[in-house]
Amino acid sequence: MADIIIKNGYILTMDPSADNIKNGVVVIEDGRITDVCEKTEETADTVIDAQGSVVMPGFVNTHTHAGMTLFRGYADDLALSDWLENHIWPAEVELTGSDVYAGTRLACLEMIKSGTIAFADMYFFMDEVGKVVESSGLRAALSYGMIELWDEEKGKRELKEGKSFVNEWNGKADGRISAMYGPHAPNTCSKEFLMKVREQATEDNAKIHIHVLETEAELNQMKEQYGMCSVNMLDSIDFFGPDVLAAHCIWLSDGDMDILRNNNVNISHNPVSNMKLASGIAPVTKLLDRGANVCLGTDGCASNNNLGMFEEMKAAALLQKVDTMDPMALPARQVLEMATVNGAKALDINSGMIRKGYNADVIIVDMNKAHLNPLYDVPSHLVYSAGSSDVRTTIVNGKVLMDDYGVVCMDEQKVIDEARDAAADLISRVDAKK
Ligand SMILES: N[C@@H](CCSC[C@H]1O[C@@H](n2cnc3c(=O)[nH]cnc32)[C@H](O)[C@@H]1O)C(=O)O
Numbered sequence: 001m002a003d004i005i006i007k008n009g010y011i012l013t014m015d016p017s018a019d020n021i022k023n024g025v026v027v028i029e030d031g032r033i034t035d036v037c038e039k040t041e042e043t044a045d046t047v048i049d050a051q052g053s054v055v056m057p058g059f060v061n062t063h064t065h066a067g068m069t070l071f072r073g074y075a076d077d078l079a080l081s082d083w084l085e086n087h088i089w090p091a092e093v094e095l096t097g098s099d100v101y102a103g104t105r106l107a108c109l110e111m112i113k114s115g116t117i118a119f120a121d122m123y124f125f126m127d128e129v130g131k132v133v134e135s136s137g138l139r140a141a142l143s144y145g146m147i148e149l150w151d152e153e154k155g156k157r158e159l160k161e162g163k164s165f166v167n168e169w170n171g172k173a174d175g176r177i178s179a180m181y182g183p184h185a186p187n188t189c190s191k192e193f194l195m196k197v198r199e200q201a202t203e204d205n206a207k208i209h210i211h212v213l214e215t216e217a218e219l220n221q222m223k224e225q226y227g228m229c230s231v232n233m234l235d236s237i238d239f240f241g242p243d244v245l246a247a248h249c250i251w252l253s254d255g256d257m258d259i260l261r262n263n264n265v266n267i268s269h270n271p272v273s274n275m276k277l278a279s280g281i282a283p284v285t286k287l288l289d290r291g292a293n294v295c296l297g298t299d300g301c302a303s304n305n306n307l308g309m310f311e312e313m314k315a316a317a318l319l320q321k322v323d324t325m326d327p328m329a330l331p332a333r334q335v336l337e338m339a340t341v342n343g344a345k346a347l348d349i350n351s352g353m354i355r356k357g358y359n360a361d362v363i364i365v366d367m368n369k370a371h372l373n374p375l376y377d378v379p380s381h382l383v384y385s386a387g388s389s390d391v392r393t394t395i396v397n398g399k400v401l402m403d404d405y406g407v408v409c410m411d412e413q414k415v416i417d418e419a420r421d422a423a424a425d426l427i428s429r430v431d432a433k434k
């Protein structure tokens with residue numbers, strides 16, 4: 001007997017070797033997808049009727065700072081440097097482990113409700129984040145964000161903290177959690193520090209998550225400091241590889257794109273944050289044309305201001321079209337790939353497709369809605385019309401985290417109340433210091 005059978009749904013496999021199934025069945029056992037077919041004789045403990053819905057791989061959000069939900073709407077309409085240096089960083093000084101716990105719980109709740117099955121995070125108090133991910137049932141690639149600022153002592157402390165997190169958490173929660181090194185960016189970490197991180201990551205068999213060329217200011221600073229841009233500098237120290245997840249990658253030259261592609265670097269595109277902070281437009285179409293693995297992230301809630309991947313997909317598609325003045329650029333199907341298949345590849349997880357043997361990381365999207373009818377093309381609706389609140393069911397590792405809009409893995413109201421209280425208390429501490 002199987003654990004779960006999902007029947008009567010439109011199966012959007014995202015599997016290049018398999019067709020979608022108009023009225024199909026997905027069978028789940030021991031955390032894996034064991035069958036994808038038109039009909040089955042199997043029985044299961046749980047049978048989910050997906051009539052009128054799309055059954056598809058859940059989303060992979062490849063760049064977040066989950067705990068920043070507490071800063072949702074706190075400081076808007078500012079440029080990145082002003083926003084970080086004058087608003088966010090002074091407020092983050094007051095953050096405690098329990099704040100990050102509460103903020104990350106809220107983030108996980110939001111992600112489960114909007115169909116995200118895995119996320120890549122970079123923040124502080126990562127033990128708290130690890131605990132939340134472990135109990136929530138989600139998957140995550142977590143990193144302690146290291147900022148060195150050319151201060152050798154700070155660098156030592158940061159690397160020590162990063163390393164102890166990697167050593168404790170890599171592979172935990174039955175493999176649902178992987179731990180990465182998180183050097184913040186080439187303009188907040190020195191070349192020497194980045195070399196040490198690269199060496200340590202290789203030694204510990206851990207991946208690396210870093211911001212790269214998010215702003216023109218970073219590009220200018222790098223040229224002044226090293227006489228070359230961040231990508232060339234990182235390439236000169238052999239930093240890149242398929243184990244690197246580089247967020248943003250906006251200010252790239254054609255040569256930089258070749259370097260990222262040739263080194264199989266995973267690139268997290270975060271269009272909403274990039275537009276909100278007016279950081280620029282990443283050359284996603286050119287990167288994809290080169291065969292680079294471009295995936296999709298929301299960035300933190302203070303620069304988005306939510307963690308919804310439907311909105312992110314639509315923004316990605318529209319932004320490339322207007323940037324290239326080509327309405328055929330980044331079509332719906334390709335954006336869906338970024339949000340599922342490519343994200344799973346970046347985090348090195350066997351998810352992102354509805355395929356036999358893959359992780360049972362499956363969502364069900366309710367299409368019986370006014371804004372989703374009539375239905376000609378499923379990818380089109382998912383990218384251009386659907387929203388976070390259309391996700392009915394979220395399954396991760398074969399466990400139902402939300403079914404028929406009801407979150408079963410946590411007490412939704414309690415999570416919201418606790419985050420609201422933590423935020424109010426945090427901001428009153430920040431204000432008291434002003
Ligand atoms: N250990 C570090 C913390 C780094 S966590 C990662 C950092 O990235 C910041 N952050 C959030 N969004 C962005 C962004 O879009 N670009 C650059 N940094 C960001 C976030 O506020 C947080 O300070 C320290 O002692 O300061």
Ligand SMILES: [Zn+2]
Nearest residue numbers: 211247299300
């Ligand atoms: Zn970021």
